[in-house]
Amino acid sequence: MNDEIDPSSTTLKDVAREAGVSIATVDRVLHGRPGVRKATVARVEETIERLGFRPHAAAAELARGLTYRFCFVMPKSTNVFMEEIQQTVVRERAWLTARRTRVDIVETDVFDANALTQTLEDIGPTYDGLAVVALDHPRVRAAIDDLVAAGIHVVTLVSDVPSSKRARYVGIDNIAAGRTAGSLIGRFIGGRKGKVAVIAGSLALSDHTDRFIGISRVIASDFPDLELMLPLEGRDDDETNRRLTAKLAAEVPDLVGLYNIGAGTPGVVAGLAESGRTGEVVFVGHDLTVHTRRFLLNGSMDAVISQNPGREARSALRVLQALARKEPISTAQETIGIDIVIRENLP
């Protein structure tokens, strides 16, 4: 297509010639190997700078002949969100394979600290890097720290273990997510007085408690006319959520807002529909799925707070690769945002 000019095609040889040294010396400088006088190092570095030389990434990789092995440790459950992450990884496999990077997916019971710890200890050392949907538990933290100490790169995914030595957390700030949901509910209610209910999966999960903390704070500070009820636990289960919601809608006449912190949104929608209060009660939930997309379109939901699973998966992969190759990580690019989705900006 265009091969007359070779952009920045300065090679090692060029640098060596320009600096008046041999290729071997440039190589020594480039890799910080010993045996070069300071003055020479400076001269070579100046030449590299002046020529704008960058080692040809493809050539370097080829010569190094390294291969990478990563693993995603994920929950067994059939959760749409987690499935999307896995599918993204699977879809990226061909591309990754061509770059001599292998990615496995291991499913385990991430809610069982012992099981998760065991998994990490068993399989961790066979990889260069791990992405873990982690439970915040002392034993899990210890397992992560051990892996990091052994030189294995670990990133937490979706759910963080903040006190651990993991290189990074790829996921959203759940307190902020809760605040966002609360603020939207408050504003959509538009001055009416009444109660706001919250349905959580389980308050043993830190992301769920974080979200509850978020909505509590924002309602308390910004919406004095609203009263936040104590959270109900529905185990992310459709049927349980349906029952809880129907009961709630029937027993609390001044219910004006509803926040489903976890999964099982179809159940909540069904419960609201039973009570005939769909649309009257402002309802915000999490995660964009085929269901929530439909609920937004037909008016059963007012907004969805979402984190893009595909983006998280790719971000985790990029971070793991960058860590393994000792390349810098672009914080801006790897920060996962809290998406607000309403009917009008559905992707």
Next chain:
Amino acid sequence: MNDEIDPSSTTLKDVAREAGVSIATVDRVLHGRPGVRKATVARVEETIERLGFRPHAAAAELARGLTYRFCFVMPKSTNVFMEEIQQTVVRERAWLTARRTRVDIVETDVFDANALTQTLEDIGPTYDGLAVVALDHPRVRAAIDDLVAAGIHVVTLVSDVPSSKRARYVGIDNIAAGRTAGSLIGRFIGGRKGKVAVIAGSLALSDHTDRFIGISRVIASDFPDLELMLPLEGRDDDETNRRLTAKLAAEVPDLVGLYNIGAGTPGVVAGLAESGRTGEVVFVGHDLTVHTRRFLLNGSMDAVISQNPGREARSALRVLQALARKEPISTAQETIGIDIVIRENLP
């Protein structure tokens, strides 16, 4: 770190041996070169499939020795949003250079069809691919189509030329963006009756007209209590916007919502503040900048509709690279979303 097992390290040689043919034949099959019997092609392909062989990307690139040259054609103006795009490109340069990809940025008057056409004709043919912030004009379209016909990959950025043969549009759906803004304004107003005003930069820009179409439609269909006023044109200028807004706020007592379609949001905020109606009038604008971020935090704005400039720049780069290398493009990854930003989910 981990070099005992080589994930998917099947090479051309392995495939040749397994299929009982020579490396040359595998190479012929792999690149669709003629001179191989159908039966042999099938056998080789089967073997490739069975072994999960993927050509080592780094080796292939090295052997091919290709280099790529791309160019971003962008407006001259000192617009924060456009600047961010440019900065992202600049930041990615080191990485790109290591992959023998050179990216230039050319500034031109993209609002002048002749100037833009001239630029495209002049510099276009020296590149493998272009990302253009395009004006939708017949001459521009013709210039783009000519480039595409000459085998140069073209993507439109931020602003599209839908009827052209450009490979892709990297940016948001502006009608949907307008709908989103309108819907948020309507919901935040919360049942009050009144007027909603719109300030545009110039209705000669298709993205601005598109956004106006969007808000018009959603107000008409979803918020019968609101009356949308005719749009004012403020040329994206702070001072003009300030004057327009102050006049508006003074003359329209039942103003309940305000939508700034383009830039110059600080001016609008100043105008609202002068009239003492900040907070009372729901105000939504575009693009997250240092200014709009501050306005969200101090309550001068209720929401910002935003497209992430860094993400757009990287997406354009990825698309151009994929096109040049004839790799598939992941539509899901390259779709730019309409971000809703409120105080609570500020990144």
Next chain:
DNA sequence: GACGAATTGAGTTGCGCACCTCAGATTTTT
């Protein structure tokens, strides 16, 4: 079964770099 055409094998070269060896040059120390 002979002929030209189609198919296949064997081999070479080079991409740019990482990593290595070893001899020779230079500097520092004794």
Next chain:
DNA sequence: AAAAATCTGAGGTGCGCAACTCAATTCGTC
């Protein structure tokens, strides 16, 4: 001044593939 330590040059090898040549083999056709 000699010995030791430190630096530097020249060169080689191989990573896996693309692209090519040329000869050898097989095929289809009459």
